[in-house]
Amino acid sequence: MNKNPYEVLGVARDASDxxxxxxxxxxVMKYHPDRNPDNKDAEEKFKEVNNAFDILKDPQKRAAxxxxxxxxxAGGNASGAxxxxxxxxxxxxxxxMGGGGGMxxxxxxxxxxxxxxxxxxxxxxxxxxPQRGGRDLLDEVVIDLKDAYHGKVHTVKFSSxxxxxxxxxxxxxxxxxxxxxxxxxxxxxxxxxxxxxxxxQPCPECNGLxxxxxxxxxxCNGTGTEHKQRTLEVKIPAGIEDGARLRLAGQGxxxxxxxxxxxxxxxxxxxxxxxxxxxxxxxxxxxDVPFTTLAMGGEIEVETIDGKELSVKVPSGTxxxxxxxxxxxxxxxxxxxxxxxxxxxxxxxxxxxxxxxxQKKILTEFAETKSGKKSWF
Numbered sequence: 001m002n003k004n005p006y007e008v009l010g011v012a013r014d015a016s017d018x019x020x021x022x023x024x025x026x027x028v029m030k031y032h033p034d035r036n037p038d039n040k041d042a043e044e045k046f047k048e049v050n051n052a053f054d055i056l057k058d059p060q061k062r063a064a065x066x067x068x069x070x071x072x073x074a075g076g077n078a079s080g081a082x083x084x085x086x087x088x089x090x091x092x093x094x095x096x097m098g099g100g101g102g103m104x105x106x107x108x109x110x111x112x113x114x115x116x117x118x119x120x121x122x123x124x125x126x127x128x129x130p131q132r133g134g135r136d137l138l139d140e141v142v143i144d145l146k147d148a149y150h151g152k153v154h155t156v157k158f159s160s161x162x163x164x165x166x167x168x169x170x171x172x173x174x175x176x177x178x179x180x181x182x183x184x185x186x187x188x189x190x191x192x193x194x195x196x197x198x199x200x201q202p203c204p205e206c207n208g209l210x211x212x213x214x215x216x217x218x219x220c221n222g223t224g225t226e227h228k229q230r231t232l233e234v235k236i237p238a239g240i241e242d243g244a245r246l247r248l249a250g251q252g253x254x255x256x257x258x259x260x261x262x263x264x265x266x267x268x269x270x271x272x273x274x275x276x277x278x279x280x281x282x283x284x285x286x287x288d289v290p291f292t293t294l295a296m297g298g299e300i301e302v303e304t305i306d307g308k309e310l311s312v313k314v315p316s317g318t319x320x321x322x323x324x325x326x327x328x329x330x331x332x333x334x335x336x337x338x339x340x341x342x343x344x345x346x347x348x349x350x351x352x353x354x355x356x357x358x359q360k361k362i363l364t365e366f367a368e369t370k371s372g373k374k375s376w377f
Contacts, residue, residue, distance in 0.1 A: 003048055003052070005051070005052030005053075005055045005056050005065065006052075006056070008048050008049060008051075008052035009023040009024060009027065009049065009052050009053065009056065010023055010027075011023050011056075013066070015056075017057070020053070020056050020057065021057070024049065024052075024053040024057075025140075025267065027045075027049045028046065028049055028050070028053075028138065029140065031043075031045040031046040031049060032046060033046060054135075133255045133259045133260050133261070133262060134161065134252050134253035134254045134255040134256075134259065134260065134261040134262035135252055135253040135262045136252045136253075136262040136263050136264070136265060137158070137160060137251075137252045137253060137262065137263075137264045137265065138264075138265045138266075138267065139156055139158065139264075139265070139266055139267070140266065140267035140268070140269060141154050141156075141236075141266060141267075141268060141269070142269045142270070142271055143236065143268065143269070143270055143271070144270070144271050144273070145270055145271065145272075145273040145276060145278065145305070146273075146305060146306075147236070148236075148238075148239065148240050148241075148242075148268075148270050148331070149238060149239070149305050149306060149331055149332065150238055150306070151235070151236055151237050151238035151239075151240070152236050153233050153234065153235050153236070154233075154234045154236055154266070155232070155233055155234075156231070156232045156233075156234055156264075156266065157229070157230070157231050158229075158230055158232075159227060159228065159229050159230065160227070160228070160230060160253045161225040161226065161227055161253045161254050162225060162226060162227075162228050162230065162253075162254050163224065163225060163254040163261075164217060164219055164220035164223070164224055164225055164226050165219070165226070166217055166218070166219040166220070167217035167219065167220060167224060169224040169225070169255075169256075170217075170224060171213050171216060171217050171220060171222040171223055171224040172213055172215065172216070172217055172222075173215040173216060173217055173218065174215075175217070177211065178209075178211035178212055178213045178214070179211060179212060180210065180211055180212070181203060181205050181206035181209070181210055181211055181212040182205070182212065183203055183204075183205040183206070184203035184205065184206060184210060186210045186211065187203070187210060188202060188203055188206065188208045188209060188210040189201065189202060189203055189208070190202075190203045190204070223256070224254070224256055225253075225254045225256065232248065232264060234246060234248065234266050236266075236268065237334055238332045238334070239281065239331050239332035239333050239334040240268055240270075240334060241268075241270075241334070242268065242269060242270040242278075243267070243268070243269070244267075244268045245265055245266070245267050245268070246265065246266045246268065247263055247264070247265055248263060248264040248265075248266075249263050250262075250263065251264035252264050275305075276305055278331060280331075280341060281330050281331045281332070281333055281340065281341025282330045282331070282341040282342050282343070282344060283305060283329070283330045283331060283341065283342075283343050283344070284323070284343075284344045284345075284346055285302065285343065285344075285345060285346065286345075286346045286348050287300060287302060287345050287346070287347065287348065288348050288350035289314060289318070289347055289348070289349060290349075290350075291349050293314050294314065294317070294318045294319070294320070294347070294349065295316065295317065296316050297313075297314055297315055297316030297317075297318075298313075298314050299311045299312065299313055299314065300312050300314055300345075302326075302345060304326075304329045304343060305329075305331075305343075308329075310326065310329070312324055312326060312345060314347075318347055319347070320347055320348060320349050321346070321347065321348075322347045323344040323345060323346055323347065324344070324345040324347065325342055325343075325344055325345075326342060326343040326344075326345065327342050328340045328342065329342065329343035330342045330343050
C-alpha cells in the first residue's frame with residue numbers, strides 16, 4: 001500500500017503548491033543518496049518523498065488521490081503514476097458505469113488527465129498503445145556569489161534509466177517496433193463485464209504495452225531501457241538568482257514503449273557572501289571611511305565583485321549610513337543581456353583606538369570649537 005503522500009511530505013491536505021514544493025525540496029536534500037551513501041533507510045525515504053511529490057505536484061493526480069485514496073493507484077506504487085505513468089498500476093482496474101454520468105465521468109476525466117484518453121465500450125479498442133513518459137529528475141547545487149556573477153558550467157553525475165542502445169527503446173531483439181497485440185488490438189487493455197459493471201484491466205498477453213514482444217532484447221530484457229551512469233554539463237547563466245530552477249528538456253529518465261523522456265531540473269542556491277549583499281541585481285558593500293574624508297570629502301578605493309579597483313568620490317559632509325551609488329557595477333541581468341545592476345557603498349566609520357598626544361589636542365580643540373566654547377589653542 002502506498003503511504004499517504006501528505007504525511008510523507010509533512011503537509012496538510014489543503015497545502016498550497018508552494019508549500020508542497022518547499023517541503024519536497026527540504027526532504028529531498030535531507031535524504032538524497034549523495035548525502036547518505038550506503039544508507040538503505042535514507043534511500044527508501046528518498047523514494048517515498050519522490051513518489052509523494054509525483055502525486056501532489058500534479059493537480060489531476062492529486063485530485064484522484066483526494067477522491068479515491070490508495071485505490072487510485074491500486075496495483076503499483078505511486079511512481080507508476082509519476083510523470084505520465086499508469087496511475088492504476090499493472091494490476092489495477094477501473095469501472096465503466098453503464099449509461100454514463102456520475103462516477104464514470106469522474107474516472108474518465110481522471111484517465112484523460114493521466115494520458116489514457118477515453119475508456120470503456122468501443123473507445124477502448126481504438127486507443128493506441130500506452131506511452132509512459134520518463135520520470136523527471138531533480139538535483140541542486142550551491143554556488144558562490146562570484147559564480148553567479150560570472151556564470152559557470154556545473155557537472156552533474158548520476159544514474160538513471162536511458163533508452164536501450166541495442167533495441168532503441170522498443171524492447172525487441174531486432175530493434176524494431178513489436179507488432180500490435182492481437183488480444184487487445186493495441187489498446188493495452190481488455191474488458192470483462194460482471195452485470196452492471198464493465199471492468200477494464202491491463203492486457204495479460206502484452207502486460208498492458210499494446211504490442212506483443214515475441215523475442216525480447218537481450219540487453220534490456222524487453223523493457224526498452226537500461227540503467228546507466230550519466231554525466232550532464234549544465235550551463236549556469238551569469239546573473240542567476242538564488243532559488244532559480246534550470247530545465248534541460250528531455251534529459252530525464254527514458255520513457256517506455258515510445259514515450260518521451262522526462263526533463264532534468266537543477267535548483268540553484270547561492271551562498272551568502274562575506275563582502276557583498278545582493279538585492280535583485282544591485283549589490284551593497286559596507287566600507288569604513290575615515291571621518292576626515294567624510295567631513296572634508298575625498299576619494300576611497302574599493303574592489304568590485306569582479307576584482308576591479310575603483311576610485312569612488314566621497315562628497316564632503318557625507319554621513320554614516322548614507323549609500324554612495326556606483327552605476328553598472330552590480331550583478332548582470334539574466335533577462336536583459338549586457339545590463340548590470342548598481343553597486344551601493346554603505347558608509348561606515350572606523351574609530352581609531354590609539355591616538356597620539358598631538359591628535360588628542362587637535363580633536364579636543366575641534367570639539368570645543370564645535371560646541372561654541374573658547375578654544376585654549
